[in-house]
Every structure is written in structure tokens, then in C-alpha cells.
Amino acid sequence: MKNIRLTIEYDGTRYLGWQRLGDSDKTIQGKIENILTQMARTKVEIIGSGRTDAGTHARGQVANFKTDSTVSLPEMIDFLNRYLPQDIVVQKIEEVPERFHARYNAVGKKYSYYIWNDKVPSAFERNYSYHYAQDLDIELMNQACLKLIGTHDYIGFSALKKTKKSTTRTIEEISIKKEGKRLHFTFVGNGFLHKMVRILVGTLLEIGAGELSLETIDEVFESKIRSEAGVTVPAQGLFLDEVYYKEDQRELSVA
Amino acid sequence: MKNIRLTIEYDGTRYLGWQRLGDSDKTIQGKIENILTQMARTKVEIIGSGRTDAGTHARGQVANFKTDSTVSLPEMIDFLNRYLPQDIVVQKIEEVPERFHARYNAVGKKYSYYIWNDKVPSAFERNYSYHYAQDLDIELMNQACLKLIGTHDYIGFSALKKTKKSTTRTIEEISIKKEGKRLHFTFVGNGFLHKMVRILVGTLLEIGAGELSLETIDEVFESKIRSEAGVTVPAQGLFLDEVYYKEDQRELSVA
Known part of the structure; x- marks a missing residue:
């Protein structure tokens, strides 16, 4: 049994998110599984590093699947990219050790979120950023970023209900780069709770617009009450850029 | 009668091009005219600087129209952007002298064309660039750019049939910038013939891939035979960036 990493x-934009729902053709996972199943002539299930919401994008989602297929890796990637719709592209294919698991072995993730910060929206950014017309105090937002990083219980900044599982995460980087009229937010951490990036961006925007104070951050860490944080910004500004795995697992991978 | 410039x-991506076709709702001109007609409660016709093909984009298309409407300019731009679909955005509205004509007064245009030059296509570039997998000799293409600029009869690099109108144009700039896996072509000139930018890009690509020689350019200028030039690359990589008008006409404009 080979273990293949994609x-x-x-x-x-056109999908209900990563995760297969029934036999829906409107999910990324479903689309890829359907084509792999056709290729292998037997049902293939793939394991993603994690879900992405409807409308959210990925530059480096990682998934793996096991197969007995004798199709070579270059043939496999060609087959996938020939039959996948143009808005889903397999960028890389590798054979990995049998124990590699795209979700369990992930040790971190990197996300981007884009704001189009101008009076008028952009015809090209409508599916790839969130239009926010108000002036923003970027200096203050940078201070807020520093307060948000570290090791904390982020449940107040998530859409999760109280759970027995740990909701403590370590966020190494939250930064904002101004690229013309676009604000590029970067998030790097060992894990993110459901809708956490979008709620963190919403909170940062409200602080930048003067609607929430810098102290709100400490208060939400303390109270763990979701409604005290900022709004959830829309899914279309969010990109899963990269999933990190332990270096040793990469070294063991067979190219 | 006020003269308004947009x-x-x-x-x-979703349109049949700039120019209204019958009462089709699938053209940019048609969409804008329908909304202005609603606003002014009388039929409004707009004059564009020129057509763009189906699938081609614009960052700075210019159009004008005459109206007796008493709606103010800020209200007008708000009305347009509220009722236009999200993939058409009016960036600027100005009142201009009555003699201003978006097509007749245009003295030059700037276009961009994008190539995604990688083995694998990009899920995000599919509607905004042309995927070209072959290796390219950019150095040689730059030499070709220098041969293409100047004042020439460009009919051999156009989709035009023989015509009585002059097909001589002055092209000041053709340049190629490598932006990661993307090649950004810029064209600036006093006018471009039908499909000329796309045929120039096709010719440059074939020279860069070693399928056409540098001398082809002189030969096509000489023979004026379309079939000796390169292919017409797809419309989706093309952007109308800017339309130039004489400085004095801009100075006379009422803001």
C-alpha cells in the first residue's frame, strides 16, 4: 500500500468548503476523491490537514491517501490536473512513509487574510479579499497583533462551544503588511480553532477603526466570551497558505 | 446638458466584451447603460474609449455620456456601484467639457498581458493570465520587443482585413517584467489594431520558445501577412490599464 501526499x-469561490458532504460535488475533497476513485478503479478516501470553510481558498492545502494503484506519480498528477476543474490544481505529489497522516502530523499552519481598504471596492478583489471602506489605524492594529500572539486559550476568539478538548494554541506570528490598497494579514501558529483567523481579523479591524479598545483582547482572553470580540469577517478573504510537518517526516519522504 | 466621464x-470573465450587442445584458456597456437609463429615467448611451473583447479585463476603461439629470456626481457613482454587479466598478466620475469624447479624444492606451509560466497552472490565475508551460528565452524576447516598437504599419500583427483607414501606429513601449512565475507584458502606444496586443504577445512567446526567429518581425512588417506572425493568445490575460487624453483636456475638466 503506497501513501501519497498531495x-x-x-x-x-464555487465550493461549499474542503470537507466532503455526502456525495456532494460541491466540495474540494469530494472533487479530488471522485477523480482518484476513477483513476484507481476503487474507492479512494483522502485525509486533509483540516477543513476550510465555503469560499475560503488554499495555496498549500495538504492531503494524503493510500492506494495500491500502479499508476506512476507523474501520471497521477497529470491525470488529476487534467480532470479536476481549473479552480483546483494539484501542485505537488510525493510518496511518503506509511505512517504519514496529513491531519495528525500537522504541527502548524500559515494563513493569509486580505482586506481591500479603499472607499470603492475592486472588481478583481471581490472573491479574494474583504472590502472595508473605513480608515484604519495600522499602528494600533500592530500593537494589537503583539497582544494576540503567544500561548493562550483562544476559545473566546472562536466559533467553538465549550469543549473538553484543549483550546489553547500557540500563535507565533500575526502581522499586517500594507500592499497599496490591500492589507495582507499573516497568521502562523501550531493550530487554529474554528473561524479563529476570521474572528481575529474582525477584532483587529474594529480596534483599527476605533470601535473596540486594545484592552478588549485581554478581556476576551480572560472572559472567554465570544460576543466580546469582533465580528467574523467573510470567508473569501482567507487563504490557507501552508501546512507545516516535522522536519524528520519530510526527510523520510520518498520523492 | 452635462458631459460626464467615467x-x-x-x-x-462573465461578459461578451465591452460593446453593447442589441439589448444584451452580457456586455459591460449594456450593464452600465441600463443602470444610467434607470437613474436618469430616459435612455442614456455611453461612448467608450474603444472595445474590449469577451473575457478581457479593464482597470481604467474610460467612457462619457451626456445627461440632463440633476443627480449629483457623488450620488451618481454611489447609484452605479450599488446597482452594478460586483465585477464592474466605477472608480471615478467627473464632469468634463461638452466637447470631450472618450473615443475621438483618446491619444494613447496602456495594456497589460499576463503569462503564467510554470509547468502546472494556477487555480487563481485561470481567468487573469494565459498558462504557458514551455521555457522562454526572456533575453531574446526583450530584443524582439525593441524591434516591435516604433512607428510601423502593424496590419500583419492584427486581425484586420485590408482597409482604407491607416493601420500605422506608434508603439512607445513593449516591455516584459518577471514577477515570480508570472510574466507581465506592458504595451503603450497611440492606438492598437484589432487583436494586435494578443498577436504581439503570441509572436513574442513563439520567439521566446524558439519556434519563430527574431527576423520574423521584420518579415511581417514587410509582407503584412497575418499568418506569418504568432498565434493570438487568449483574451483572459489582457487588461486595458489606462486611456490617455491630451493634458489640456484634463486641465479643463471640472472636478
Whole structure:
């Protein structure tokens, strides 16, 4: 049984998200599984590093699947990219050790979120960023970023209900880069709770617009009450850029 | 009668091009005219600087129209952007002297064309660039750019049939910038013939891939035979960036 790892880029605009729902053709996972099943002539199930919401994009989603297929790796990637719709592209294919698991072995993730910060929206950014017309105090937002990083219980900044599982995460980087009229937010951490990136961006925007104070961050860490944080910004500004795995697992991979 | 000038950005993916066809709702001109007609409660016709093909985009298309409407300019741009689909955005609205004509007064245009030059296509570039997998000799293509600029009869690099009108144009700039896996072609000139930019890009690509020689350019200028030049690359990589008008006409404009 071979274990195959895929690195996948997708424009999530037309999809209900990563995760297969029944036999829906409107999910990324479903699309890829259908084609692999056709190729292998037996049902193939793939394991993603994690879900992405409807409308959210990925530049480096990672998934793996096991197969007995004798199709070579170059043939496999060609087959996938020939039959996948143009808004889903497999960028890389590798054979990995049998124990590699795209979800369990992930040790971190990197996300981007884009804001189009101008009076008028952009015809090209409508599916790839969130239009926000108000002036923003970027200096203050940078201070807020520093307060948000570290090791914390982020449940107040998530859409999760109280759970027995740990909701403590370590976020190494939250940064904002101004690229013309576009603000590029970067998030790097060992894991993110459901809708956490979008709620963190919403909170940062409200702080930048003067609607929430810098102290709100400490208060939400303390109270763990979701409604005290900022709004959830829309899914279309969010990109899963990269999934990180332990270096040793990469070294063991067979190219 | 007021003369109003619009600067328009659009994602051409869903449209049959700029020019209104009958009462079709699938053209940019048609969409804008329908909304202005609703606003002014009388039929409005707009004059564009020129057509763009189906699938081609614009960052700075210019159009003008005459109206007796008493609606103010800020209200007008708000009305347009509220009722236009999200892939058409009016970026700027100005009142201009009565003699201003978006087509007749245009003295030059700037276009961009994008190539995604990688083995694998990109999920995000599919509607905004042309995927070209072959290796390219950019150095040689730059030499070809220098041969293509100047004042020439470009009919051999156009989709035009023999015509009585002059097909001589002055092209000041053709340049290629490598932006990661993307090649960004820029064209600036006093006018471009039908499909000329796309045929120039096709010719440059074939020279860069070693399928046409540098001398082809002189030969096509000499023979004026379309079939000796390169292919017409697809419309989706093309952007109308800017339309130039004489400085004095801009100075006379009422803001």
C-alpha cells in the first residue's frame, strides 16, 4: 500500500468548503476523491490537514491517501490536473512513509487574510479579499497583533462551544503588511480553532477603526466570551497558505 | 446638458466584451447603460474609449455620456456601484467639457498581458493570465520587443482585413517584467489594431520558445501577412490599464 501526499491549490469561490458532504460535488475533497476513485478503479478516501470553510481558498492545502494503484506519480498528477476543474490544481505529489497522516502530523499552519481598504471596492478583489471602506489605524492594529500572539486559550476568539478538548494554541506570528490598497494579514501558529483567523481579523479591524479598545483582547482572553470580540469577517478573504510537518517526516519522504 | 466621464474597472470573465450587442445584458456597456437609463429615467448611451473583447479585463476603461439629470456626481457613482454587479466598478466620475469624447479624444492606451509560466497552472490565475508551460528565452524576447516598437504599419500583427483607414501606429513601449512565475507584458502606444496586443504577445512567446526567429518581425512588417506572425493568445490575460487624453483636456475638466 503506497501513501501519497498531495499539495493542493484551490479557489474556494464555487465550493461549499474542503470537507466532503455526502456525495456532494460541491466540495474540494469530494472533487479530488471522485477523480482518484476513477483513476484507481476503487474507492479512494483522502485525509486533509483540516477543513476550510465555503469560499475560503488554499495555496498549500495538504492531503494524503493510500492506494495500491500502479499508476506512476507523474501520471497521477497529470491525470488529476487534467480532470479536476481549473479552480483546483494539484501542485505537488510525493510518496511518503506509511505512517504519514496529513491531519495528525500537522504541527502548524500559515494563513493569509486580505482586506481591500479603499472607499470603492475592486472588481478583481471581490472573491479574494474583504472590502472595508473605513480608515484604519495600522499602528494600533500592530500593537494589537503583539497582544494576540503567544500561548493562550483562544476559545473566546472562536466559533467553538465549550469543549473538553484543549483550546489553547500557540500563535507565533500575526502581522499586517500594507500592499497599496490591500492589507495582507499573516497568521502562523501550531493550530487554529474554528473561524479563529476570521474572528481575529474582525477584532483587529474594529480596534483599527476605533470601535473596540486594545484592552478588549485581554478581556476576551480572560472572559472567554465570544460576543466580546469582533465580528467574523467573510470567508473569501482567507487563504490557507501552508501546512507545516516535522522536519524528520519530510526527510523520510520518498520523492 | 452635462458631459460626464467615467473611469471603469471590470473583470471581463462573465461578459461578451465591452460593446453593447442589441439589448444584451452580457456586455459591460449594456450593464452600465441600463443602470444610467434607470437613474436618469430616459435612455442614456455611453461612448467608450474603444472595445474590449469577451473575457478581457479593464482597470481604467474610460467612457462619457451626456445627461440632463440633476443627480449629483457623488450620488451618481454611489447609484452605479450599488446597482452594478460586483465585477464592474466605477472608480471615478467627473464632469468634463461638452466637447470631450472618450473615443475621438483618446491619444494613447496602456495594456497589460499576463503569462503564467510554470509547468502546472494556477487555480487563481485561470481567468487573469494565459498558462504557458514551455521555457522562454526572456533575453531574446526583450530584443524582439525593441524591434516591435516604433512607428510601423502593424496590419500583419492584427486581425484586420485590408482597409482604407491607416493601420500605422506608434508603439512607445513593449516591455516584459518577471514577477515570480508570472510574466507581465506592458504595451503603450497611440492606438492598437484589432487583436494586435494578443498577436504581439503570441509572436513574442513563439520567439521566446524558439519556434519563430527574431527576423520574423521584420518579415511581417514587410509582407503584412497575418499568418506569418504568432498565434493570438487568449483574451483572459489582457487588461486595458489606462486611456490617455491630451493634458489640456484634463486641465479643463471640472472636478
